[in-house]
Amino acid sequence: NAGVTQTPKFQVLKTGQSMTLQCAQDMNHEYMSWYRQDPGMGLRLIHYSVGAGITDQGEVPNGYNVSRSTTEDFPLRLLSAAPSQTSVYFCASSPIGGDQPQHFGDGTRLSIL
């Protein structure tokens, strides 16, 4: 039972490059979300989705795009990487909504040089 799978686990980018962080879940969860975690800041919500075809912004959406074409996948795109986006990124899912306990992926550690 894979749960929530994030790829890659580690990535180093140069400023200005773009990339996509992948997130997939095999639990048929409707709700999926992306967070970034920085020292002393806790986890902050970037974008979330309540079902296929529906996405919305969280607390810190600037510089990131998402799409939800299937229930299983929720990729996060960095359009033009900046050093301020150096962080640990977590994807999470839950059956119904954000009011439910979340299942987290292992995280992606991203460094922007």
Next chain:
Amino acid sequence: RKEVEQDPGPFNVPEGATVAFNCTYSNSASQSFFWYRQDCRKEPKLLMSVYSSGNEDGRFTAQLNRASQYISLLIRDSKLSDSATYLCVCTSYGKLTFGQGTILTVHP
């Protein structure tokens, strides 16, 4: 002011000690509350939900005071394996807000 505030610690306690963490939230519309545990360089994992009546799971007790907008977590008989960061989480209209976490270190 942060929407969810926790004392970041660190708390350093001996094995067998009782330790309590507090969390305050500013959004009175918050609907659900949780404590998550996060080990170093790992993903957060649900420790327990927090109910208005208070709830207990083994050595862990969680309390919610809606009037004071305050959540607590009590750990009794601390174990070395309890060393981790404890995250307070509040939800409102489907969005989760995390506190910055409280670091606990249990030593022999």
